Amino acid sequence: MTLYMIGxxxxxxxxxxxxxxxxxQQADMVFLEAYTSILGIDKERLEAFYDKTITIADRGLVENDAESLILEPAKSQKVAFLVVGDPVCATTHTDLMLRAKQLSIKVEMVHNASIMGAAGACGLQxxxxxxxxxIPFWDDKWKPTSFYEKIKYNRQGGMHTLCLLDIKVKEPDFDAMMKGRQKFLPPRYMSVQIAAQQLLEVEDAILQQRAYDGRTTLCIGLARMGQPTQKIVAGTLQExxxxxxxxxxxxxxxxGECHELELEVVKEFLVEGSTYQLDNNTKLESLPPSEQER
Structure with a gap:
């Protein structure tokens, strides 16, 4: 019948x-995708407000069992797939939509606010x-830096870079699995602090490419956007x-390169005692050629 992908x-x-x-409220089945993002409330509040039973759709369900649990029922019923933010902002959701269409299931999108738009609340256009x-979590054996080249590309064009920070939900505990027990690690959500620390470490390792400077490049941290406790803080990566x-x-x-109107808003969010100077917004392409080529 129909798969509704609802932001x-x-x-x-x-x-x-x-x-x-x-x-x-018209749907026969309702799923809540719960691994690419999170709401600031629990499932029970959604169920009470919508007056519907909601099934949590974790990564395993969506990637491995969507065929039988979501798409097969959608052939004859109305199935609602709820997504925090907007349903087209994650590759996983696009994949589910394509799989549905391949099975001749009608797909309807209902868009909503997402971090891609809410980021503008800091004053940047x-x-x-x-x-x-x-930006993924690092561990002792895995420290990917593929994001660095895209940041450098953006900065060379004077553009800002929105960094989405890693979420680890329902990650398997491999030590427990080796003992024959199924156990999941506690959820982890990357903070601006951790992301900034990793970016500083990348800068130290790949300094010659100069994608940004931890002491002078303006950066902005966003937390809980769209919620009453929303917080925005600006400063250098070190800060x-x-x-x-x-x-x-x-x-x-x-x-990247900031217009004076953007800076006028951003200055309200600078950390107290910030060393960043509003007239020090040096973009990468303004560096001497010798610096760009290093």
């Missing part, structure tokens, strides 16, 4: 659109952003590596 926005149960709410990048923005979810912006 919930960034805040709570009331951020759903009127059309989205009507479709949820959205049309001045380049590639969005993801943000020590800034506490509270609970998840966090995002980080590495600024």
């Amino acid at each position: 919930l926005g960034l805040g709570d149960e009331k951020d759903i659109t009127v059309r989205g709410l009507e479709l949820v 959205l049309y001045n952003f380049g590639h969005t990048v993801s 943000l590596s020590k800034a506490d923005l509270g609970g998840p979810l966090h995002s980080l912006i590495i600024c």
Whole structure:
């Protein structure tokens, strides 16, 4: 019949659109995608407001069992797939949509606010952003830096970079698995602090490429956008590596060339005692040629 992919926005149960709410209430089955992002409320509040039973769709369900649990029922029923933010902002959701269409299942999208738009609340103009990048958690054996080249590309063009920070939900505990027990690690959400620390470490390792400078490049930390506890903090990477923005979810912006109007808003969010100077917004392409080629 139909698969409805419905954006919930960034805040709570009331951020759903009127059309989205009507479709949820008409649906035979309702799933909540719960691994690319999180709402600031629990499933029970959604169920009470929507007057519907909701099934949590973790990564395993969506990637491995969507065929039988979501798509097969959607052939004959109305199935609502709820997504925090907007349903087209994650590759996983696009993949689910394509799989549904291959099975001749009608797909309807209901859009909503997402971090891609809410990032503009810091004062930066959205049309001045380049590639969005993801910053993954590092561990002792895995420290990917593929995002660095995209940040450098954006900065060379004077563009801002929105960094989406890693979420680890329902990650298997391999030590427990080796003992024959199924156990999951506690959820982890990357903070602006951790992201800034990793970016500083990358800068030290790949300094000659000069994608940014931890001491002078303007950066902006975003936390819980669209919620009553929303917080925005601006400063250098070194300053943000020590800034506490509270609970998840966090995002980080590495600024490119800023217009004076953008800076006029951003200055309100500078950390107290910041060493960043509003007239010191040096973009990469303004460096001497010898610096760019290093």
